[in-house]
Amino acid sequence: MCGIIGYIGKKPAFPALLSGLKRMEYRGYDSYGFCVLNNEKEPFFHKKVGKISEAEPELLNLEVKGNIGQAHTRWATTGAVTDQNAHPHWDCKKNIFLIHNGIIENHKDLREKLIKEGHEFSSETDTEVLSHLVEKYLDGNLEEALQKTLREVRGTYGIVLLAKDDPQKIVTARLSSPVILGIGQDEFLVASDPSAIITHTRQVINLDDNEIAVLKPDNFFILKEKPTVSIEWTPEEADKKDYPHFMLKEIMEEPETIENAIRGRLMPEEGTVKLGGLDKVAERLKDINKLILVACGTANYASRVGKYMLEEYAGIPTSVDIGSEFRYRKPIIDENTAAIFVSQSGETADTLAGLKEMKKKNVLTIGITNVVGSTQSRETETGVYTRSGPEIAVASTKAFLGQLSTLAMFAVYFGRQRNMSLVMGKRVVSELSKLPELAKSILNLAPDIKKLAEKYKEFENFWFIGRKYNFPIALEGALKLKEISYLHAEGVAGGELKHGPLALIQDNFPTIAICTSDSVYEKMVSNIEEVKARGGPVMAIATEGDERIKELVDDVIYIPKTLEMLTPILSVIPLHLFAYYMADLLGRNVDKPRNLAKSVTVE
Numbered sequence: 001m002c003g004i005i006g007y008i009g010k011k012p013a014f015p016a017l018l019s020g021l022k023r024m025e026y027r028g029y030d031s032y033g034f035c036v037l038n039n040e041k042e043p044f045f046h047k048k049v050g051k052i053s054e055a056e057p058e059l060l061n062l063e064v065k066g067n068i069g070q071a072h073t074r075w076a077t078t079g080a081v082t083d084q085n086a087h088p089h090w091d092c093k094k095n096i097f098l099i100h101n102g103i104i105e106n107h108k109d110l111r112e113k114l115i116k117e118g119h120e121f122s123s124e125t126d127t128e129v130l131s132h133l134v135e136k137y138l139d140g141n142l143e144e145a146l147q148k149t150l151r152e153v154r155g156t157y158g159i160v161l162l163a164k165d166d167p168q169k170i171v172t173a174r175l176s177s178p179v180i181l182g183i184g185q186d187e188f189l190v191a192s193d194p195s196a197i198i199t200h201t202r203q204v205i206n207l208d209d210n211e212i213a214v215l216k217p218d219n220f221f222i223l224k225e226k227p228t229v230s231i232e233w234t235p236e237e238a239d240k241k242d243y244p245h246f247m248l249k250e251i252m253e254e255p256e257t258i259e260n261a262i263r264g265r266l267m268p269e270e271g272t273v274k275l276g277g278l279d280k281v282a283e284r285l286k287d288i289n290k291l292i293l294v295a296c297g298t299a300n301y302a303s304r305v306g307k308y309m310l311e312e313y314a315g316i317p318t319s320v321d322i323g324s325e326f327r328y329r330k331p332i333i334d335e336n337t338a339a340i341f342v343s344q345s346g347e348t349a350d351t352l353a354g355l356k357e358m359k360k361k362n363v364l365t366i367g368i369t370n371v372v373g374s375t376q377s378r379e380t381e382t383g384v385y386t387r388s389g390p391e392i393a394v395a396s397t398k399a400f401l402g403q404l405s406t407l408a409m410f411a412v413y414f415g416r417q418r419n420m421s422l423v424m425g426k427r428v429v430s431e432l433s434k435l436p437e438l439a440k441s442i443l444n445l446a447p448d449i450k451k452l453a454e455k456y457k458e459f460e461n462f463w464f465i466g467r468k469y470n471f472p473i474a475l476e477g478a479l480k481l482k483e484i485s486y487l488h489a490e491g492v493a494g495g496e497l498k499h500g501p502l503a504l505i506q507d508n509f510p511t512i513a514i515c516t517s518d519s520v521y522e523k524m525v526s527n528i529e530e531v532k533a534r535g536g537p538v539m540a541i542a543t544e545g546d547e548r549i550k551e552l553v554d555d556v557i558y559i560p561k562t563l564e565m566l567t568p569i570l571s572v573i574p575l576h577l578f579a580y581y582m583a584d585l586l587g588r589n590v591d592k593p594r595n596l597a598k599s600v601t602v603e
């Protein structure tokens with residue numbers, strides 16, 4: 001949840017830390033903190049509640065000397081949002097400075113023990129026990145002290161550690177929280193997120209669980225040799241350009257995201273797709289007769305669409321689990337089960353916990369991941385990247401399109417291995433190839449959708465309804481609206497209205513109905529009629545050419561026709577735009593909604 005960065009090199013550390021922190025602010029942002037070591041005098045440290053972007057002008061005026069430092073942006077878990085609880089945390093002698101992303105589960109017991117031993121704490125955080133444990137074990141060698149510390153803790157961590165008495169060194173460690181080492185020109189960096197270091201270097205090493213690394217001004221070492229890999233994003237891609245918000249930029253990139261996901265993977269003649277990651281295990285996949293999809297939030301809704309696709313086109317029984325629930329249930333699995341993990345970041349703790357469980361049980365694990373080199377992409381047996389590029393806004397938009405496009409290709413792949421005909425394979429592949437252009441045409445509706453947002457921003461409660469493939473899109477539309485506009489929105493299957501939700505319908509409770517021309521069109525029309533009969537305003541997402549719907553609803557947004565299984569890839573685009581404009585018109589912090597963080601790396 002929190003962002004961590006460390007710098008050691010020939011340049012001043014502070015500007016590198018400040019810009020890295022700013023680039024990571026989307027991960028967690030209730031407070032921030034720095035420590036920079038300086039050979040000549042006392043270290044510089046500064047920690048405060050607030051947003052780094054707002055404090056930047058003041059921070060830029062500070063004269064901070066030193067070439068070694070650390071910085072942290074916090075998303076509070078243990079301990080209130082206060083200056084004291086911001087990182088770094090130090091020991092009794094203010095010699096150790098430590099920043100941490102993760103959770104120390106046994107911090108209470110450790111704290112009690114350390115207090116009995118005479119340690120004095122200055123924060124309420126779980127992290128502070130780490131600084132005092134390092135102090136306790138420090139006997140000339142910082143990395144050994146950290147090693148001993150980590151033997152005592154239970155939980156997850158990405159750590160960057162400095163010591164005033166040993167100012168030529170950064171020590172870092174990880175367990176279930178991302179840590180990458182950036183190998184630059186005369187400098188080394190460590191961070192939880194590639195975006196923090198991308199302006200310095202694109203050569204990185206992903207630290208693995210239980211590894212400790214030591215960075216010095218001119219060399220570094222890890223407990224074992226590891227290859228460097230390249231970050232595929234450019235700094236420009238992670239930039240807002242001329243857009244007022246990352247979210248709008250990312251929605252505008254949705255057609256390109258579909259294009260990137262399918263590029264080079266469609267085989268029109270053979271009516272199938274080529275997915276390198278799946279080809280590796282093609283023979284094993286032929287025997288799979290049960291799929292379990294595990295994901296959280298928006299990725300979970302993509303997986304729910306995937307279930308409809310995989311069952312209809314590949315004929316494989318498929319279940320979908322929320323990561324945080326999956327880890328506590330007892331799924332029925334056997335040697336013919338495969339588990340697919342869907343995640344933009346590849347660092348979502350709840351999803352990764354499910355992955356660990358499935359690996360223990362020898363289930364074939366497959367990742368659908370956006371971030372290259374992320375924990376999920378490394379821990380799954382095989383996988384497919386969605387190639388959506390960096391997604392910075394907390395609300396996931398373009399990554400959802402990447403996930404849906406990839407899942408549609410999975411349905412073709414599995415389908416063609418089984419009973420899907422060549423004709424049907426060719427049809428789906430051909431329709432998939434048309435999606436980027438169709439998606440572009442929907443973006444042209446942005447000004448109309450903004451006008452609708454002007455009209456609907458007066459309301460405080462919304463239903464989103466859809467059926468079959470568009471039921472998960474109703475859930476996604478509602479999630480997007482509530483998370484960034486703070487309005488109350490619920491997604492429900494159209495058929496469920498009469499089982500309870502209808503009680504809430506009145507003229508101040510609008511319904512957004514996804515009513516595309518498909519196999520459940522007539523059913524959706526009935527559901528809309530139920531709402532209208534009770535005086536509820538309705539805005540519909542419908543298919544171009546549907547004149548009948550106009551008579552029924554108050555407002556319509558038309559999207560182009562495609563195959564029913566692919567409609568969600570188009571119908572969600574106006575809903576992303578609608579949520580964006582509503583939140584912006586209401587003056588919300590669109591890219592960084594309150595209480596949320598981009599990567600949820602804690603349980």
Ligand code: M6R
Pocket residue numbers: 296297298299342343344345346347348351394395396397479480483598599600
């Ligand atoms: O990185 P992931 O795709 O695993 O993230 C999963 C959810 O945390 C994420 O989709 C979240 O629900 C978004 N804020 C939704 O916009």
